Amino acid sequence: MYDVGNIAIIGSGSWATAIAKIVVEHTHHIGWFFRHDDKIEDFRRLEHNPAYLTSVHFDLNEVTLSSDINRLIQDYDTLIFVTPSPYLKSLLKKTKAKLRDKFIVTAIKGIVPEENLVCTEYLRKIHGVPDENLAVIGGPSHAEEVAMERLTYLTVGCTDTEKAQAMTQALASHYVKTKVSPDVIGIEYASVLKNVYAIAAGICSGLNYGDNFQAVLMSNAMQEMERLLNAINPIQRSMTDSVYLGDQLVTGYSNFSRNRTFGTMIGKGYSVKSAQMEMEMIAEGYYGTKCMKEINRHLHVDMPILDAVYNILYERISPQIEIKLLTDSFR
Structure with missing residues (x-):
């Protein structure tokens, strides 16, 4: 041993x-x-x-x-x-x-x-x-x-x-x-993406979208995550395992989640800089969003939630406009 x-x-x-x-x-x-x-x-x-x-x-x-x-x-x-x-x-x-x-x-x-x-x-x-x-x-x-x-x-x-x-x-x-x-790589990429999706959940919360929509957002996030993981490391895995779905849910919903908190501030109208200054700890998803966007430029995986968060954080697109476009893509 x-x-x-x-x-x-x-x-x-x-x-x-x-x-x-x-x-x-x-x-x-x-x-x-x-x-x-x-x-x-x-x-x-x-x-x-x-x-x-x-x-x-x-x-x-x-x-x-x-x-x-x-x-x-x-x-x-x-x-x-x-x-x-x-x-x-x-x-x-x-x-x-x-x-x-x-x-x-x-x-x-x-x-x-x-x-x-x-x-x-x-x-x-x-x-x-x-x-x-x-x-x-x-x-x-x-x-x-x-x-x-x-x-x-x-x-x-x-x-x-x-x-x-x-x-x-x-x-x-x-x-x-x-x-x-x-699944070393899969776990790592899932842990990066769940922070991005938690920021999305926070933004939607700050914009007063309700629990019904949050559930749709989380389910679409898991589908998006699965597409990315299969592109990077195509092995047999169950996305319902706690290391994937469980980590996503707790980060997307919990009041302890710094990434959700960061997103909520953005949804309520804070600038990225002012939200970062007010938080005492780093929201990893801010950096993860940019890195994943750059990685996906080579992979070409369909990732509308990642794209929406990137546009809000880095292209300064209005959260109201970007999330409305995102909601129209969900079914």
Whole structure:
């Protein structure tokens, strides 16, 4: 049986904190990367992340905090990346320690901007990490609910089933249920698209479209997602699995969803810039929309919801006009 060894969390946001909570309950030791030393000092003083999920307290004897990314890569066997996707490229440019021999798990639900690659693709193509050493964590999983130990279902995707199974054992608990999947790329692209569709749901909410239409929007979103996944990775998959449909529903409907919140602000008349300034956390779907639009220019998949969100966010088309055109295309 594969052993994931000692685990380091790379990232310090809300989802990184939730994963740190899950993992340390099993392993009783994690490394944890914070970019800024002052945040580490605050953490040590308060015994919790000073900026996110502050109700989750940690035993400092079980946590090695560091702003030295190379030290953590060198000292730990498994690295779970949970940084916002726009920051991944610049962070990895600072690495001198080799990544290819580490087991790397990405819990990043976004695309690396400019490269237009999901994170495992980026790690494989740019940093030479082989497929069998790459995994992804997906599924409907708001960090706030993990902090409250509400029942959560996670899927670990990896081409190496034994490694995926080992990772699920490091995550499973009385409130976290886990399973494995070979569909690494599919899970990653689904996690990007669900953020885009959550922005669409938020825009429609801000424009006072009701629940009846939201249900039609979600069903059309799933059809759109399936077309894209089949174009990118045409394998047998069930779109009703929680890692696809479940993640889409929770992101599209939940008040915890930052992407839905961002979209709602746009629907109510905020500019993109003013909405971003008011939100405390990054809405990954904003960046994902542009990247997916560029990717689809080569794939030519029919994606009217993606196109509508792109036109609103980047072409400054009126949300009222764009969503009305979108509604006319639905049946």
